[in-house]
Amino acid sequence: MKKLAAFALSLSLVVPALAGCGGSGGTATNGGAATGAPTAAVKQEVVFNAKSEPPDLNPLTSTDTTSFWIMDHLGEGLYTKDKEGNPILGAAKEVKLSDDKLKYTFILRDDAKWSNGEPVTAEDFAYTFMKHIDPATASTTAYLLYYIKGAEAYNKGTGKAEDVGIKAVDEKTLEIELVAPTSYFDKMLATRYWHPINKKLAEANPKWAADAETYISNGAYKLVSWKHDSELVIEKNEHYWNKDDVKMEKITWKMVNDATTSYQMYKSGELDFNKEMPSDILAQEKSSPDYKSVPYYGTYMYMFNVTKEPFTNKKVRRAFAMAIDRKALTEMVSQGGETPAYSMVPRGAITPTGKDFREEGGDYFKEDVAEAKKLLAEGMQEEGWSTLPEVTLMYNTDESHKKVAQAIQEMLKKNLGVEVKMMNQEWKVYLDTTKQKNYQMARMGWVGQISDPAFNLDYYLGDSPNNRTGWVNKEYDQLNMAAKVEQDPNKRMELLHKAEAVLMDDMPFIPIYHYQQNYLVKPNLEGLTYPVNAFPSARWATKK
Incomplete structure (x- = not known):
C-alpha cells in the first residue's frame, strides 16, 4: 500500500501546478460594461467538453x-x-x-x-x-x-x-x-x-x-x-x-482529450462544466462549491480476449482478477469515490423484494495474492507453458485510464511476477481495434441504459456484437433469454442472478470498479x- 501511495504521488507530480485551486466564481455575464448601464440578458449557452470526436451519431450504429x-x-x-x-x-x-x-x-x-x-x-x-x-x-x-x-x-x-x-x-x-x-x-x-x-x-x-x-x-x-x-x-x-419546455438555447462541445487542459479551461471560464480531472486535482476540488458527485450505473473493467493466449485459460484469467487491489486503486489512483467491483452488475437495480440486486447477489470473488499465484501456476501447467506468453494491456488515450493501467501493471508485476506491456489508442480507433478483437487485455466500460441487471448482463451475450472477448457460453445465453420472457418478477431476478454467477465463474473480464461521476459546475x-x-x-x- 505504501508503495502504491508513492506511485500515485509520483504520477501526480507530472501534472503542472495550476492557479486558482479553490472554487471558481461564475463566468462573466454578457453586456453591461458601463456603470449604470442596463445589464443585457445572460445568453442561454453552455460549453461542455466531449473529450474527443464523437465516433457515431447514428442511432442505428452508435455504441459509445x-x-x-x-x-x-x-x-x-x-x-x-x-x-x-x-x-x-x-x-x-x-x-x-x-x-x-x-x-x-x-x-x-x-x-x-x-x-x-x-x-x-x-x-x-x-x-x-x-x-x-x-x-x-x-x-x-x-x-x-x-x-x-x-x-x-x-x-x-x-x-x-x-x-x-x-x-x-x-x-x-x-x-x-x-x-x-x-x-x-x-x-x-x-x-x-x-x-x-x-x-x-x-x-x-x-x-x-x-x-x-x-x-x-x-x-x-x-x-x-x-x-x-x-x-x-x-x-x-x-x-x-x-x-417551450427547452430552456438552454445553445450547447457547445469542445474536444479536448487532456484532463489537465480541460481543467484549466474550466478554471479560465472557457468551459461551464468539467468532468475531466487528474486524480490529484479531483482530490483538491472535493471541497469546492463547484464540485458535484453523482452515482453512475456502470462498471469499469478490463476485457480478456479469450481466443488469445494466455487468456484462453480460465485459471489465468481468475489469477489476474484476484491479484488487483481495488481498494488501493479507487482510494489512491482514481480517487473519485468509485466502488471496488467484484461483479458485473453495479448497485442501483432494485428487485421486487425491495433489495438492491447487488446486495442480493453479493461478491463473486475476493483479492487473494496467494490464491492468484496458485491459479496462475496451475493454468500455466495445464497449457504446458514454462513461461507466461507476453501480455499487452490496451487502453484508450486518457490520463486517468493511463494511471489506472500503470497501477495495475505494477500490481501484476509485484503480485504475480508478470511483466505487462501497455499500448494506447485514440477512442475511435480503439473501438475498432477491440471490435476486431485485435488485443489481449483491454479497458472498457459499460453503462446499463436502464437500471435493470439485464441491461448490464446483455453485454456478454454470445451473439452481442458489443461482446468483444470471444467468450460464448450457452448456459449464460439461455438464462438471459429465459429472463427476457419470464413474467414472474421474482423468478426473472433468480434467472439473472444465475446468469451473473455463470459469467463470473468463467470470468472473460476483470471488474475493476463501479462508476461514480465527478463534475465541476x-x-x-x-x-x-x-x-x-x-x-x-x-x-x-x-x-x-
Whole structure:
C-alpha cells in the first residue's frame, strides 16, 4: 500500500501546478460594461467538453457514451424521459396496449416534426426499427430490439422481414408486436437506441449522420456546426413540438482529450462544466462549491480476449482478477469515490423484494495474492507453458485510464511476477481495434441504459456484437433469454442472478470498479439533470 501511495504521488507530480485551486466564481455575464448601464440578458449557452470526436451519431450504429451524450439532446423516441429519468410519451401522443400485452399501438403527435420542418411519420419509425435489425446494417445494438416479434430471426438471417412485428398502419399510427409481455418496454423505448431517423434522408444519403450539413433530428435540439476533432454545436430546434419546455438555447462541445487542459479551461471560464480531472486535482476540488458527485450505473473493467493466449485459460484469467487491489486503486489512483467491483452488475437495480440486486447477489470473488499465484501456476501447467506468453494491456488515450493501467501493471508485476506491456489508442480507433478483437487485455466500460441487471448482463451475450472477448457460453445465453420472457418478477431476478454467477465463474473480464461521476459546475449554471446512466442533460438548465 505504501508503495502504491508513492506511485500515485509520483504520477501526480507530472501534472503542472495550476492557479486558482479553490472554487471558481461564475463566468462573466454578457453586456453591461458601463456603470449604470442596463445589464443585457445572460445568453442561454453552455460549453461542455466531449473529450474527443464523437465516433457515431447514428442511432442505428452508435455504441459509445461520447456520442450518446450528444444524441440524447438531438433525438426523441416514441417515449422520452422527464427530469427524474422516468419514461413519458415523446413523439407519440397516445399508446394502446392489447389485452394480452403483446401489441402496442402508437399514435404520433400531429406536431411531431424533423428539424427541417417535415412531419415525423410512423413510416420513419418503422423504417428505422427495420433498418436497425437488418443484417446488412450490422448494428452492434440490434439485439436490443429482439423484444419485437420476428426481430431476432430476421437479424440472424433465419427469418423474413415481413414476419417482423412492426407496421406503419398510416402516417401517424405505428404497431409493434412483442415476443412476450415486457413490463419495462416503455423504459426501453425512451433510450436513444429507439430514436427515429428520417427515411427519405437516410435512403438518399447513407452517410447523413457524418456532418452537420446533412444531419436531421426530431428532438429538442438540432445540429448546426461540427468542426471534426475540434468542436460541435447544437441549438434549440424551433420545430420541436415541446420547444417551450427547452430552456438552454445553445450547447457547445469542445474536444479536448487532456484532463489537465480541460481543467484549466474550466478554471479560465472557457468551459461551464468539467468532468475531466487528474486524480490529484479531483482530490483538491472535493471541497469546492463547484464540485458535484453523482452515482453512475456502470462498471469499469478490463476485457480478456479469450481466443488469445494466455487468456484462453480460465485459471489465468481468475489469477489476474484476484491479484488487483481495488481498494488501493479507487482510494489512491482514481480517487473519485468509485466502488471496488467484484461483479458485473453495479448497485442501483432494485428487485421486487425491495433489495438492491447487488446486495442480493453479493461478491463473486475476493483479492487473494496467494490464491492468484496458485491459479496462475496451475493454468500455466495445464497449457504446458514454462513461461507466461507476453501480455499487452490496451487502453484508450486518457490520463486517468493511463494511471489506472500503470497501477495495475505494477500490481501484476509485484503480485504475480508478470511483466505487462501497455499500448494506447485514440477512442475511435480503439473501438475498432477491440471490435476486431485485435488485443489481449483491454479497458472498457459499460453503462446499463436502464437500471435493470439485464441491461448490464446483455453485454456478454454470445451473439452481442458489443461482446468483444470471444467468450460464448450457452448456459449464460439461455438464462438471459429465459429472463427476457419470464413474467414472474421474482423468478426473472433468480434467472439473472444465475446468469451473473455463470459469467463470473468463467470470468472473460476483470471488474475493476463501479462508476461514480465527478463534475465541476459553474455556480451560475442551474438546472442540469444527472441521469444515473448518462452524462448530464442541459435541456432544462439556465444560466444566471
